Amino acid sequence: MTLNRRDFLKVSGAGAAVALTGCATQSASTAAKGNPHVVIVGAGFGGATCAKYLKQWGPNIDVTLIEPNDKFVSCPISNWVLGGIKTMDDITHGYDNLPKRGIKMVKDYVVGVDTAQRMVKLKGGSSIAYDRLVLAPGIEVLTDTVKGFKDAEAAGKVVHAWKAGEQTALLRKQLEAMPDGGVFVMSVPTAPYRCPPGPYERACMVANYFKKAKPKSKIILLDGNPDIASKKGLFMNAWNTYYPGMIEYRPNNAPFAVDGTKMIVSTEFDDVKGDVLNVVPRQRAGEVCAMAGARNDSNGVWCTVNLATFESTTVPNVHVIGDSVLSNLPKSGHMATNHAKVCAAAIVELLAGRQPDPIPVVANTCYSATSDTTSGYVANVFRFEAGKGYVSAPEGGATAKGDELNFAYNESWAQNIWAEVLG
Amino acid sequence: MTIKTIALSLAASAGFGLAGVASAADLHTQAISATCMSCHGPGGKSLGAIPSINGLDKDYFVKQMKDFKSGARQGTIMKRHAYGYTDAEFEAMGAYFATLK
Numbered sequence: 001m002t003l004n005r006r007d008f009l010k011v012s013g014a015g016a017a018v019a020l021t022g023c024a025t026q027s028a029s030t031a032a033k034g035n036p037h038v039v040i041v042g043a044g045f046g047g048a049t050c051a052k053y054l055k056q057w058g059p060n061i062d063v064t065l066i067e068p069n070d071k072f073v074s075c076p077i078s079n080w081v082l083g084g085i086k087t088m089d090d091i092t093h094g095y096d097n098l099p100k101r102g103i104k105m106v107k108d109y110v111v112g113v114d115t116a117q118r119m120v121k122l123k124g125g126s127s128i129a130y131d132r133l134v135l136a137p138g139i140e141v142l143t144d145t146v147k148g149f150k151d152a153e154a155a156g157k158v159v160h161a162w163k164a165g166e167q168t169a170l171l172r173k174q175l176e177a178m179p180d181g182g183v184f185v186m187s188v189p190t191a192p193y194r195c196p197p198g199p200y201e202r203a204c205m206v207a208n209y210f211k212k213a214k215p216k217s218k219i220i221l222l223d224g225n226p227d228i229a230s231k232k233g234l235f236m237n238a239w240n241t242y243y244p245g246m247i248e249y250r251p252n253n254a255p256f257a258v259d260g261t262k263m264i265v266s267t268e269f270d271d272v273k274g275d276v277l278n279v280v281p282r283q284r285a286g287e288v289c290a291m292a293g294a295r296n297d298s299n300g301v302w303c304t305v306n307l308a309t310f311e312s313t314t315v316p317n318v319h320v321i322g323d324s325v326l327s328n329l330p331k332s333g334h335m336a337t338n339h340a341k342v343c344a345a346a347i348v349e350l351l352a353g354r355q356p357d358p359i360p361v362v363a364n365t366c367y368s369a370t371s372d373t374t375s376g377y378v379a380n381v382f383r384f385e386a387g388k389g390y391v392s393a394p395e396g397g398a399t400a401k402g403d404e405l406n407f408a409y410n411e412s413w414a415q416n417i418w419a420e421v422l423g
Numbered sequence: 424m425t426i427k428t429i430a431l432s433l434a435a436s437a438g439f440g441l442a443g444v445a446s447a448a449d450l451h452t453q454a455i456s457a458t459c460m461s462c463h464g465p466g467g468k469s470l471g472a473i474p475s476i477n478g479l480d481k482d483y484f485v486k487q488m489k490d491f492k493s494g495a496r497q498g499t500i501m502k503r504h505a506y507g508y509t510d511a512e513f514e515a516m517g518a519y520f521a522t523l524k
């Protein structure tokens with residue numbers, strides 16, 4: 001990547017400077033060849049939504065969406081599959097509607113980004129030029145950080161299932177094959193990680209299944225965090241009322257090794273034996289962000305962006321949305337769709353030489369099921385303030401107890417957000 | 424778009440992005456309305472238990488949002504979301520959702 005100091009200062013400045021970059025983009029590269037071209041990497045919650053809204057708000061923009069997978073497999077509701085109350089089919093959806101919106105879908109994987117030439121290189125061998133690039137690759141799971149994980153994973157013994165798909169189906173099979181009286185050991189990565197309430201919802205869903213099918217079984221939750229990282233009241237309430245004595249919670253217990261032959265997870269304190277092991281290692285921004293020089297936080301793990309436009313703080317014309325972004329906003333699918341909308345609106349304005357909305361708003365809701373009939377949620381609205389970033393509005397927060405009405409809304413939320421992303 | 428809506432959107436969005444957008448509502452209004460669609464479905468049309476909000480009468484819409492905010496109307500979650508937006512934004516969103524079929 002080549003980036004001189006002047007460019008760097010231009011993009012790392014606030015609103016006005018970004019708008020300038022936008023004008024420059026238009027005159028330098030789009031005027032010559034007609035329609036501006038936005039390339040989006042990853043058709044998950046963030047990328048697919050961004051593509052849709054770019055076409056809706058900027059019909060003159062050519063949008064290319066690059067994704068290696070044939071189908072969208074949703075992480076939301078994947079815990080319900082593990083609990084046996086939904087199937088893989090329920091969480092698997094096609095991309096067929098996106099081309100009908102005028103989005104060009106390319107089935108490939110990005111293996112390189114040349115930010116000076118504004119080109120992405122594809123595994124298939126070709127290259128695609130862009131005026132603006134949106135990176136929405138989700139997470140890369142740091143399987144190297146837990147000794148033995150890669151071997152156990154390759155042998156099909158231990159999975160993370162923190163990206164929905166084959167691993168979700170395999171983990172469900174392992175749970176089904178487990179005898180009554182068995183032990184399910186699950187680890188929770190230290191924050192920040194994808195979907196803060198996700199591990200605790202998973203514990204509820206597996207417990208709900210055990211309660212019905214194998215009531216003598218146990219769950220040991222090895223948490224890398226000092227405490228339940230999200231919706232503590234909701235989950236404690238569910239564990240105590242629905243599954244008393246079934247879930248053993250151990251805070252500050254990050255695993256450093258796993259043995260898929262002896263079926264042991266090792267923490268600083270203990271070697272924990274189980275019949276089914278579900279180790280979820282720490283995570284970082286998808287590798288394409290590193291290729292673009294955008295995985296730029298102090299640890300080289302997440303991406304820092306101008307949160308009003310989601311443009312990288314170091315690489316001009318490159319935006320990052322979804323789980324890869326470092327901010328005070330939770331890493332959720334719901335939030336990824338909100339990043340996508342703010343980013344799409346900003347790109348439309350920047351490409352037209354106008355100033356992006358100085359006060360964008362993003363909202364989050366994470367519903368979690370606590371049993372096969374009850375759910376709770378955490379919900380917040382965040383409003384951008386110059387110099388402060390996203391500030392949480394009053395009255396945001398979590399439910400203390402799951403209930404049936406929220407379970408119905410949880411299911412409805414999933415149907416609606418899938419339609420919103422892919423419809 | 425009525426004069427009143429324009430004035431309110433201006434107040435809500437500090438004059439941002441009124442020109443050149445495909446639809447009558449300004450882009451700030453469309454973008455904040457889009458935050459609702461992650462729950463209420465594309466275009467505000469829900470597929471299930473969450474109510475649809477497309478095509479609602481504007482005055483009814485604004486009253487519901489204000490009532491959610493004040494607590495006059497009870498619900499599971501709308502108070503938390505209503506608190507994130509201004510009265511001027513309720514007006515602008517109400518005008519926009521009323522146009523969605």
Ligand SMILES: Cc1cc2nc3c(=O)[nH]c(=O)nc-3n(C[C@H](O)[C@H](O)[C@H](O)COP(=O)(O)OP(=O)(O)OC[C@H]3O[C@@H](n4cnc5c(N)ncnc54)[C@H](O)[C@@H]3O)c2cc1C
Nearest residue numbers: 042044045046075076110137138195322323332333334336
């Ligand atoms: C068990 C679990 C439960 C969850 N439950 C919820 C929930 O109830 N509600 C909620 O809001 N969120 C939930 N989440 C979180 C949610 O799944 C993520 O926050 C969301 O998927 C993030 O969206 P994204 O667009 O950043 O990434 P993703 O949705 O993961 O999409 C990334 C896409 O990029 C593609 N990609 C990656 N690299 C490349 C490349 N180099 N070239 C081309 N394509 C590439 C991938 O194939 C993928 O399709 C849950 C997560 C888990 C694990």
